[in-house]
Amino acid sequence: MKTSAWPPAAPLAARAALSAALAALAGAESPTLTAQALLAHVLGITRSRLLAHPELPVAPDQRAAYEQLVARAALGEPLAYLTGQREFHGLDFLVEPGVLVPRPETELLVDLALARRPGRILDVGTGSGCIAVALAANLPQAVITAVDLSPAALAVARRNARRHGVLGRLTFLESDLLSALPASSLPAPGRPASSFQLIAANLPYVDRGALCDLPVARHEPWLALDGGPGGLALVGRLLRQAGPWLAPGGALLLEIGAGQGPAAQSLAYAAFPAARCQVHPDLAGHDRVLEVALPGPVRPA
Ligand SMILES: C[S@@+](CC[C@H](N)C(=O)[O-])C[C@H]1O[C@@H](n2cnc3c(N)ncnc32)[C@H](O)[C@@H]1O
Missing domain, CATH: 3.40.50.150 (Vaccinia Virus protein VP39)
Structure with missing residues (x-):
């Protein structure tokens, strides 16, 4: 049976959410950047704030949204479509x-x-x-x-x-x-x-x-x-x-x-x-x- 990369439902810190996402994204393009950018998007903060505060809490609804986005990214959907924006x-x-x-x-x-x-x-x-x-x-x-x-x-x-x-x-x-x-x-x-x-x-x-x-x-x-x-x-x-x-x-x-x-x-x-x-x-x-x-x-x- 395939085990999930995600810890059982419980209050989660950003650090734990990121490492679960990294495991789920193994084999995807730029997994670290993708995991960080998606979590920053879900939390509504910048990526640099996320990196400076890995202890930030991820609420259950944010975690559910993050899991879904990570699953779509693992299937190859472009990051820009998942966050809805791209810098140019x-x-x-x-x-x-x-x-x-x-x-x-x-x-x-x-x-x-x-x-x-x-x-x-x-x-x-x-x-x-x-x-x-x-x-x-x-x-x-x-x-x-x-x-x-x-x-x-x-x-x-x-x-x-x-x-x-x-x-x-x-x-x-x-x-x-x-x-x-x-x-x-x-x-x-x-x-x-x-x-x-x-x-x-x-x-x-x-x-x-x-x-x-x-x-x-x-x-x-x-x-x-x-x-x-x-x-x-x-x-x-x-x-x-x-x-x-x-x-x-x-x-x-x-x-x-x-x-x-x-x-x-x-x-x-x-x-x-x-x-x-x-x-x-x-x-x-x-x-x-x-x-x-x-x-x-x-x-x-
Ligand atoms: C490669 S995308 C470029 C989009 C944007 N300019 C960019 O640089 O990201 C090409 C665009 O041309 C449009 N397109 C394709 N055939 C066209 C046509 N015959 N006349 C006008 N636009 C067309 C597509 O809908 C698409 O938006």
């Missing part, structure tokens, strides 16, 4: 199973975008809104349109924008890539261009053929991961659609997967033969962001 670019983002958990690799795209100081920005495939909200929080003059195919993701992104006080400068739109953008935004004879100085996108880029075997696909939305055959189907479609929406001197910054740099660069040159196309590696040295910089004067925001 120094800000706390609400997340839930309908959206991709923001990844640290994506912070590179935000840093490259901030360096350009764009005033009018489009974020395609906004998910939790982490890119759009981080840009709005750091660029007080910027106005941003954020699109996604998923209404559930847009609802989370809107909550994150409100949470960080930037809702007034963001417009959310349900759209398949750029198809639902109002044509009235396009430049026309006699009408000044109000097109974007930056199009940022972290679209799905996992090769569909590899997706079934990836543990990530068991918990995070397929729509956020499936990049079609080869992985670059959506990136290619966006590159082909983006031209009319970009201001002279504007740029695209697109997150891509490790090893996708050369193929992504060819797609970019096919769509923008006069542009400067560059692949930026992440901290691990993997291809991570494709930058497509259009020629032309860069107008101030």
Whole structure:
């Protein structure tokens, strides 16, 4: 008979709860961090306070909630879905199973975008809104349109924008890539261009053929991961659609997967033969962001 890692019901100190959770999480990813983060979440305190006070009591209802969360973590559910939040670019983002958990690799795209100081920005495939909200929080003059195919993701992104006080400068739109953008935004004879100085996108880029075997696909939305055959189907479609929406001197910054740099660069040159196309590696040295910089004067925001 399998014995439980948890001591029999009795008043429990945080220290004892943590060691029971560690035993239950054996084999899971980052068991120590997961056990601590979940207990801090259940107790409503920071992880550093928990570590400083291992004698804190865990009430019976807190213990029951903790046991349940630890069991879900042991089955591979991402920590961010269990606590309902994830830090990204120094800000706390609400997340839930309908959206991709923001990844640290994506912070590179935000840093490259901030360096350009764009005033009018489009974020395609906004998910939790982490890119759009981080840009709005750091660029007080910027106005941003954020699109996604998923209404559930847009609802989370809107909550994150409100949470960080930037809702007034963001417009959310349900759209398949750029198809639902109002044509009235396009430049026309006699009408000044109000097109974007930056199009940022972290679209799905996992090769569909590899997706079934990836543990990530068991918990995070397929729509956020499936990049079609080869992985670059959506990136290619966006590159082909983006031209009319970009201001002279504007740029695209697109997150891509490790090893996708050369193929992504060819797609970019096919769509923008006069542009400067560059692949930026992440901290691990993997291809991570494709930058497509259009020629032309860069107008101030
Ligand atoms: C990889 S997730 C990125 C989410 C977020 N930007 C981030 O960096 O964490 C890709 C997002 O693109 C959205 N998406 C997928 N196909 C799309 C399409 N054809 N048009 C617009 N958004 C799409 C998904 O719903 C998902 O939210």
